[in-house]
Amino acid sequence: MISSETKIRVRFAETDAMRVAYHGNYFAWFEVSRVEMLDSVGLSYKELDAKGCHLPVLEVHSKFIRPAKFDDVLTIRACVKERPGVKIKIEYEVFCGDEKLCEGYTIHAFVNSQGVPIKPPAAFINRLRQYFD
Amino acid sequence: MISSETKIRVRFAETDAMRVAYHGNYFAWFEVSRVEMLDSVGLSYKELDAKGCHLPVLEVHSKFIRPAKFDDVLTIRACVKERPGVKIKIEYEVFCGDEKLCEGYTIHAFVNSQGVPIKPPAAFINRLRQYFD
Amino acid sequence: MISSETKIRVRFAETDAMRVAYHGNYFAWFEVSRVEMLDSVGLSYKELDAKGCHLPVLEVHSKFIRPAKFDDVLTIRACVKERPGVKIKIEYEVFCGDEKLCEGYTIHAFVNSQGVPIKPPAAFINRLRQYFD
Amino acid sequence: MISSETKIRVRFAETDAMRVAYHGNYFAWFEVSRVEMLDSVGLSYKELDAKGCHLPVLEVHSKFIRPAKFDDVLTIRACVKERPGVKIKIEYEVFCGDEKLCEGYTIHAFVNSQGVPIKPPAAFINRLRQYFD
Numbered sequence: 335m336i337s338s339e340t341k342i343r344v345r346f347a348e349t350d351a352m353r354v355a356y357h358g359n360y361f362a363w364f365e366v367s368r369v370e371m372l373d374s375v376g377l378s379y380k381e382l383d384a385k386g387c388h389l390p391v392l393e394v395h396s397k398f399i400r401p402a403k404f405d406d407v408l409t410i411r412a413c414v415k416e417r418p419g420v421k422i423k424i425e426y427e428v429f430c431g432d433e434k435l436c437e438g439y440t441i442h443a444f445v446n447s448q449g450v451p452i453k454p455p456a457a458f459i460n461r462l463r464q465y466f467d
Numbered sequence: 468m469i470s471s472e473t474k475i476r477v478r479f480a481e482t483d484a485m486r487v488a489y490h491g492n493y494f495a496w497f498e499v500s501r502v503e504m505l506d507s508v509g510l511s512y513k514e515l516d517a518k519g520c521h522l523p524v525l526e527v528h529s530k531f532i533r534p535a536k537f538d539d540v541l542t543i544r545a546c547v548k549e550r551p552g553v554k555i556k557i558e559y560e561v562f563c564g565d566e567k568l569c570e571g572y573t574i575h576a577f578v579n580s581q582g583v584p585i586k587p588p589a590a591f592i593n594r595l596r597q598y599f600d
Numbered sequence: 601m602i603s604s605e606t607k608i609r610v611r612f613a614e615t616d617a618m619r620v621a622y623h624g625n626y627f628a629w630f631e632v633s634r635v636e637m638l639d640s641v642g643l644s645y646k647e648l649d650a651k652g653c654h655l656p657v658l659e660v661h662s663k664f665i666r667p668a669k670f671d672d673v674l675t676i677r678a679c680v681k682e683r684p685g686v687k688i689k690i691e692y693e694v695f696c697g698d699e700k701l702c703e704g705y706t707i708h709a710f711v712n713s714q715g716v717p718i719k720p721p722a723a724f725i726n727r728l729r730q731y732f733d
Numbered sequence: 734m735i736s737s738e739t740k741i742r743v744r745f746a747e748t749d750a751m752r753v754a755y756h757g758n759y760f761a762w763f764e765v766s767r768v769e770m771l772d773s774v775g776l777s778y779k780e781l782d783a784k785g786c787h788l789p790v791l792e793v794h795s796k797f798i799r800p801a802k803f804d805d806v807l808t809i810r811a812c813v814k815e816r817p818g819v820k821i822k823i824e825y826e827v828f829c830g831d832e833k834l835c836e837g838y839t840i841h842a843f844v845n846s847q848g849v850p851i852k853p854p855a856a857f858i859n860r861l862r863q864y865f866d
Contacts, residue, residue: 390534394527484749
């Protein structure tokens with residue numbers, strides 16, 4: 335298993351007229367925590383992207399339990415529980431203090447710069463799989 | 468059943484460095500189609516909001532089948548298939564021409580301006596339920 | 601002179617906790633009106649982009665006079681008053697009914713896909729300049 | 734004078750199809766640095782907002798010198814150079830390493846929750862003015 339924690343501070347730009355964070359913005363926060371999770375195991379999303387290998391989102395799911403407000407400092411736990419293959423599933427939990435605000439997951443494939451599915455780069459996938467032996 | 472169709476033109480602001488629409492933006496498009504679906508049955512999201520009744524998203528799910536690109540004109544079909552109760556489930560399909568790009572759903576509750584769950588306003592829910600008799 | 605008008609309906613996603621449209625979102629609306637202004641003179645931003653010629657923003661300015669609210673239908677007037685050279689200046693006015701909400705401008709250069717400044721494509725610039733003879 | 738520095742890491746969600754950060758997103762970054770600048774002098778934007786006192790943007794200006802890319806770590810310097818009155822002007826500079834990417838300013842007024850201009854709260858403005866004696 336791979337997991338990591340990221341802190342996010344809710345921007346005014348991310349709130350909506352219900353005075354809470356707009357639900358669509360959680361997916362950008364999931365992305366921030368995903369990038370930091372890969373950092374934490376020595377893998378750089380940016381390098382992967384610069385090499386023309388991308389990880390588009392195939393599927394997302396999220397449950398919103400309690401709202402986040404402007405300036406709340408949130409903790410996002412990202413976690414890979416299953417050994418990655420041609421797809422990777424990443425799970426997320428968002429907390430404000432002890433309260434869980436949201437949980438969700440994203441599923442990703444590997445594609446090249448033309449959007450064609452490719453095998454994940456060996457160095458990348460081997461690094462990830464070390465955590466599942 | 469209630470259903471409607473909405474057109475969206477992909478903004479440059481909505482694209483990302485993969486040169487496709489960022490997945491998080493689909494949820495704003497779902498919202499646009501949801502508002503227009505309610506319009507189509509004579510219900511105004513804005514009036515509801517002005518009366519202090521809001522429809523926060525409890526849950527979202529989406530599958531991304533093909534990417535949308537800058538300036539693509541997309542058709543979003545929004546659809547309520549099940550009789551709304553204290554929650555409403557809305558399903559979405561996004562097309563570019565004949566190609567389906569995405570499908571998903573959102574589930575909503577009714578809350579007041581303090582975020583406390585409330586019964587849906589009678590006029591609102593009765594109007595919706597006419598389509599399920 | 602070149603000018604055109606575009607309609608925008610304010611999305612809930614574009615509002616903030618002041619219950620008005622977040623100021624940063626006006627720049628996406630300016631972009632929408634810019635794309636439609638070019639359409640109106642037979643020029644396609646998308647084709648230009650596909651050919652690897654981009655129009656990044658060098659400078660923006662905006663005054664916010666009155667706020668826009670969720671679901672407001674806004675009219676955006678985009679206008680090129682000065683003959684375009686290696687740069688183009690586009691001016692904008694945003695109205696809700698008769699009330700002016702905002703005015704601003706953007707200044708753009710032409711760059712290739714590597715971000716290097718280039719001369720504007722002859723066909724593009726000649727088409728624009730017809731309006732200034 | 735008041736000034737402070739904030740770090741921002743460019744999100745993939747903030748990039749566009751030119752593979753650089755979309756210009757409209759800088760205004761959310763300016764907001765982040767504005768909030769942190771007020772923090773640095775012991776003033777809380779959130780508390781002010783909770784008391785029904787808001788700081789809407791009346792005017793923005795920005796020059797974009799070089800693009801920011803995905804995952805770039807940016808330094809944003811926010812600075813108040815002039816003694817605040819009924820309006821506050823905040824100036825910003827965005828750096829990636831030693832390179833200046835952007836400079837701009839925002840001008841703000843104080844309004845209540847109905848959007849009506851109000852005098853700034855005495856405690857707030859006195860705190861700010863200490864830096865200008």
